[in-house]
Amino acid sequence: MLICNKINKTYDDGNTKINILSDIDLNVHSGETISVVGASGSGKSTLLHVISSLDKPDSGEIKLDGDLLSKLSESQLCKIRLNKVGFIYQFHHLINELNVEENISLPLRISNMSKPDIEKKVDKIIDQIDMKKRKNFQIDKLSGGERQRVAIARAIVHNPKIIFADEPTGNLDKNNAKNIFSLLNDLVNYNKSSLVMATHDLEIASLLSRSLIIENGLLRETRI
Numbered sequence: 001m002l003i004c005n006k007i008n009k010t011y012d013d014g015n016t017k018i019n020i021l022s023d024i025d026l027n028v029h030s031g032e033t034i035s036v037v038g039a040s041g042s043g044k045s046t047l048l049h050v051i052s053s054l055d056k057p058d059s060g061e062i063k064l065d066g067d068l069l070s071k072l073s074e075s076q077l078c079k080i081r082l083n084k085v086g087f088i089y090q091f092h093h094l095i096n097e098l099n100v101e102e103n104i105s106l107p108l109r110i111s112n113m114s115k116p117d118i119e120k121k122v123d124k125i126i127d128q129i130d131m132k133k134r135k136n137f138q139i140d141k142l143s144g145g146e147r148q149r150v151a152i153a154r155a156i157v158h159n160p161k162i163i164f165a166d167e168p169t170g171n172l173d174k175n176n177a178k179n180i181f182s183l184l185n186d187l188v189n190y191n192k193s194s195l196v197m198a199t200h201d202l203e204i205a206s207l208l209s210r211s212l213i214i215e216n217g218l219l220r221e222t223r224i
């Protein structure tokens with residue numbers, strides 16, 4: 001599903017170059033769920049952004065569902081993001097001016113899906129995230145957990161083959177975090193998507209099929 005070979009990413013703070021990702025190799029199989037743990041600042045977000053096509057590596061190859069990302073134009077990359085990738089952030093990144101239904105339908109509207117098809121898909125996922133009664137609510141009227149439910153629905157509504165989640169429960173209390181993770185996990189399994197999730201929560205990390213740790217720019221398997 002996703003093959004990464006020798007990925008390098010360096011940030012330059014003006015004086016020194018810092019190697020955030022050093023020769024990282026990673027394979028994610030179809031339907032596999034992976035957690036990425038590591039200290040704050042270790043490069044989890046950088047890794048997720050690079051391997052999901054949101055950012056570019058300095059060197060190395062990323063093949064996403066057969067497409068070599070470095071060979072694609074910006075508009076081809078947009079198409080891949082719209083069709084094959086879902087991204088969930090720690091802070092929902094929803095549009096406050098739109099309501100729940102409008103936020104969730106956004107990726108479908110951008111990809112020119114017909115109105116009845118959009119309605120069908122959006123209604124189904126709103127039901128799955130148990131937000132039927134909040135369908136017309138503005139985002140700022142929702143609790144933190146409800147916002148993350150909507151963010152998950154928006155990232156998953158187009159049935160992406162792979163979902164990246166960057167500390168999706170990092171901003172929630174323990175109970176809410178568990179609920180939101182289990183919702184995400186259920187939807188990922190239901191859609192047979194792959195999942196790569198950065199998290200601080202070792203209890204949640206242990207529930208995924210494989211765990212990786214990033215340390216000093218290197219990524220390795222770990223047991224949690």
Ligand SMILES: Nc1ncnc2c1ncn2[C@@H]1O[C@H](COP(=O)(O)OP(=O)(O)O)[C@@H](O)[C@H]1O
Binds near residue numbers: 046047
């Ligand atoms: N755009 C940027 N420019 C310079 N340094 C950055 C940039 N983004 C992240 N960094 C640095 O890269 C390191 C890794 O950051 P990040 O990937 O956000 O870590 P994590 O998600 O594990 O907390 C940090 O030291 C951070 O300060």
Ligand SMILES: [Mg+2]
Binds near residue numbers: 044045046166
């Ligand atoms: Mg981060």
